[in-house]
Amino acid sequence: MAHVHAEAKPVSRAQLTAALKATRGKISAEVAGLIEAGFLAEEGLAESDGGRRSSLLGIPRSAGLIVAVDLGATSVDVALTTLGSEILAYRGEPADVRFGPEPVLERVKALVAELLEEQGTGREEILAVGLGLPGPVEQTTGLLTVPPIMPGWDRFPIREVLLREYAAPVFVDNDVNVMALGEHWGGVGRGVEDMIFVKIGTGIGSGIIIGGRLHRGPQGCAGDLGHVMVDPDGPTCTCGNRGCLEAMAAAPAMVARAERCARDGRSEVLARIVGEGGELSARDIGEAARRGDACALDVIRRTGGLVGQTLASVVSVLNPSLIVIGGGVSHIGNALLAEIRSSVYRRSLPLATRNLPVVMSELDDIAGVVGASVMAAEGVIAVRN
């Protein structure tokens, strides 16, 4: 996590002025206000560039803490961070959202309590809570709306429950948006104005950063890459339409294809796993491909090709500077990435891909908590202004 710390390092007023393209006067006034509010502090002097050494500004630990939660379909990750989104303490464990909101949120509270104790502090230090959830979140209310994989969570007042617990504002968004924020702030997307973060796992989604900011759309459902149609004759998706990218390329579709490989005798490696009574996973498919299994490699190439083809359309429309691939399926690694990349480049106009890296997520498992922290910190500072 060296990069996360690196990003949170102190800066001078002059650097802020240059980075924010604001006048020196405006920056000084804003900085003075933030120092008075305790959100910024002088932290030593910058290296001299010949003139007077300017003082460095940092976000002090004393500004308060952020509770950052990344709730996945099968896992929960909780971190305690500074207001500058520097991770102070972190814990992740398996979870099952299908148990419903009460037991899952109880577990979140228990983990937060452990982390607070570990840091020798209490909940009165908590400035805000950021929470990523594996379903569509209505921005005005912070409620999950008809979350397909989360029965029992529909319109459950998560924000109110956590607000009552911590007496701090709670910011909620879907997991992919939160991961995109994290990767943009502290990962491979640092300083990039326009990027797309794609999560490939049980579902497929994306978080879209435009002009340096997360684009959520008026209904909060921007980035819904998984339900772009890739084949009018494709299988019916959970959403009711036919041939959605998600129905054809996400983990369940990959596993179904791999099982066929195993059954049809086209893959010894995969047949062995199934024979041992195991359920195939995207990880198994990646492992089989690494050992040279042609059928597993085909499955990966098909997903990569379809994801790349869909991204090519997005590239034509948005002309981003960076595409970041994350999520469980991305752990398959280079075989998948190479196919996505070549499919994007093949289908897009040369001008749009002249300078378009397609890379793996750098923060990976912690992208979610980092992003949840960034969202909450931005929320706290926006409210103050």
Added chain:
Amino acid sequence: MAHVHAEAKPVSRAQLTAALKATRGKISAEVAGLIEAGFLAEEGLAESDGGRRSSLLGIPRSAGLIVAVDLGATSVDVALTTLGSEILAYRGEPADVRFGPEPVLERVKALVAELLEEQGTGREEILAVGLGLPGPVEQTTGLLTVPPIMPGWDRFPIREVLLREYAAPVFVDNDVNVMALGEHWGGVGRGVEDMIFVKIGTGIGSGIIIGGRLHRGPQGCAGDLGHVMVDPDGPTCTCGNRGCLEAMAAAPAMVARAERCARDGRSEVLARIVGEGGELSARDIGEAARRGDACALDVIRRTGGLVGQTLASVVSVLNPSLIVIGGGVSHIGNALLAEIRSSVYRRSLPLATRNLPVVMSELDDIAGVVGASVMAAEGVIAVRN
């Protein structure tokens, strides 16, 4: 053009404060600066809302003039506007960009001279020039880069030629971005944060407004809807890829299909036009459909279906609040619009289309000059700040 004037009407400082979500102090300081620079003037008093009547601010004619040019593949439109993008004088005529930049720009200069004379003023009043061009424009240089339909224009220094002529800054962008700006500022997209303007003509392109601002992308090629793949087995496009939307749905593809209708005896109406030695146009196809010609209606439905299907992907990714359809082919009217609409709604998730009007361009032929004026005015004011 009543709406264009309506949009340019004077506002009070209080209205500005509310609309821009800024503090009253910041707005007052900014307004004072603009008045001093001559870009704003007090224009009477607002209606009383019970308290003291506030003074109204408007952009005075004396602030200077904008030359707005919309160059199409086969037409040139020139307008003289106020800094507030109110059209004072306008002229449009056929043109052919294939003749190359020199004769076309000479004609533009002649038209500007006529309009200036008509307004009893001279070129010293020109504050800036805005220009829309039917090809990809590199934003940093203002140069057309490899414009497919404009041989001779590749990297021609348009900005320098016009700067020399008018001693005023020149702002250049592609025609679709400029039309999107116009429709957003003075047409059906007024006040909309996130909208997509689609031009269907000889080509297909789009201009994307996100967060109230035109999104150009780092290479300036965002909005390139025409080269999204809609059929992997489709015909080869001018760009070299297969099955691009433009190759399958723009005017030339429609005309080719309609000609087949005529040849195969499936359409009397279309056969008659071809028999009279005429070349079919999108207008003819629309006219035939209005008279009940089934084959012409099929051609229109196919284009509408493909455009709608492609827009559905964009809707999934961007979640806009409005889609505006313009360009020559849009004059076909309701038969086309209805098909686009139903195709978008059928292929998108209900949440994203819950409140998503798909409508015709309101400014239509003048969207380009209005947008060119807005671009130039924004440029002038941005430079001043």
